Amino acid sequence: MRIRYLLAFIHILIGFAAPVTAFGQTDTTDMQAGRQLIVGVHPQPPYIIKGDNGSWDGISVRLWRDVAEDMEITYRFVEITPDSASKVLLQEEVDVFLLGDVTEEADKQVDFSHIYHTAQMGAALSQTNNLSSIAKSFFSKRFWYIAAMLSVLLLIVGTIIYFVERKQNEDNFGGDRSVAEGIGSGFWWAGVTMTTIGYGDKAPITFWGRAIALVWMLIAMAVTAVLTASLVSAVMGSAAKKISVPQDLRNMKIAAVVGSGAAKYMREERVSFQEFSDLTESLEAIKKQKLDAVLHSVPALRYTISSDPDLSLQVQPVQIDPTYYAFALAPDSPLREPINLALLRVIKTPLWQQELQRFIPEKQ
Structure with a gap:
């Protein structure tokens, strides 16, 4: 009798557990056994790249393929325009848009997955290691400030050595020379000693003169190292000076x-700029010296420049709000949570980092 009651109790428990299990598996089962998902794409290298044969590749495409494989779902790509993404998602004509730009305005209309990449804004510029850029740097305030400080230092040392040597070293510092001429001789001696050229046309002969010379040689070694670095930085680094936005853009x-x-930003800041329909075309305008710079996302700039050996340009990040990319979905889409879980699993793998490095070179 007791065995019958026990079996009946177990049967009741199984009856309650079955619906609960089925309820917990509903979303996954529907996606695995349901219809083929429609995935919206739009060419935007390096995230979404359209091949000549109509195939799709790029960072976002490869990420989606890994996510879909993890979720065990089928899909097909449909090309749409970014402006129509919200509309087709709301009308359920598309299930997912791969390159959703996460903004406050867009978030009010559609849902987004976790952000999978952040694109910093940058400026493409011509390479700075050319003669004109170096020549311009010689007229920078920093260069002349360093030169003036060095001259003052040499003048101080030259004056000291003149007054110490002038009476006993008439051939080099004293004699018929005026005070100005004597200090000039000391200035010359301090300069050639600091640079280790040492012509030998002038040299101290007194005890205190030689002592000062020895101390100056030791100090000059450190001064030369510091000033050399500062001068090289002033000459070679002025052209590579970070762009201050929006001030520098106006000039x-x-x-x-x-x-x-970038176009939206410059309109908001009332910066005068030219618009191009194609990124490569705008970069070629820099090469032809028709433009100083092109403002765009760093990943797109680096990918485009690295793909074209004729574009010898550098990319410099600028302090503008970055762009956040995620998968865009319809509001309250049942796909959101499963996609987020799969997305987190995929982007933690070394393969994801390899894909990023492949499409976005570290430096340009």
Whole structure:
């Protein structure tokens, strides 16, 4: 009798557990056994790249393929425009848009997955190691400030050695020379001693003169190292000076791609700029010296420049709000949570970092 009651109790428990298990598996089962998902894409290298044969590749495409494989779902790509992404998602014509730009305005209309990449804004510029850039740097305030400080130092040392040597070393510092001429001789001696050239045309002969010379040689070694680094930085680094936005942009011939975040930013800041429909075309304008810079996302700039050996340009990040990319979905989409879980699993793998390095070179 007791065995019958026990079996009946177990049967009741199984009856309650079955619906609970089925309820917990509903979303996953529907996606695995349901219809083929429609995934919206739009060419935007290096995230979404359209091949000549109509195939799709890029960072976002490869990430989605890994996510879909993890979720065990089928899908097909449909090309749409970024402007229509919200509309087609709301009308359920598309299930997912791969390159959703996460903004406050967009978040009010659609849902987003976890952010999978952050694109910093940058400026593409011509390489700075050319003669004109170096020549311009010689007229920078920093260069002349360093030169003036060095001259003052040499003048001080030269004056000291003149007054110490002038009476006993008439051939080099005293004699018929005026005070100005004597100090000039000391200035010359301090300069050639500091640079270790040492012509030998002038040299101290007194005890205190030689003692000062020895101390000056030791000090000059450190001074030379510091000043050399400062002068090289002033000459070679002035052209590579970080761009201050939006101030520096107003003094540059600059361009942006139509509809880009850079174009929106410059309109808001009332910066005069040219618009191009194609990023490569705008970069070629820099090469032809028709532009000073192109403002765009760093990943897109680096990918485009590295893909074209004729574009010898550098990319410099600028302090503008970055762009955040995520998968865009319809509001309250049942796909959001499963996609987020799969997304977290995929981006933790070394393969994801390899894909980023492949499409986005570290430096340009």
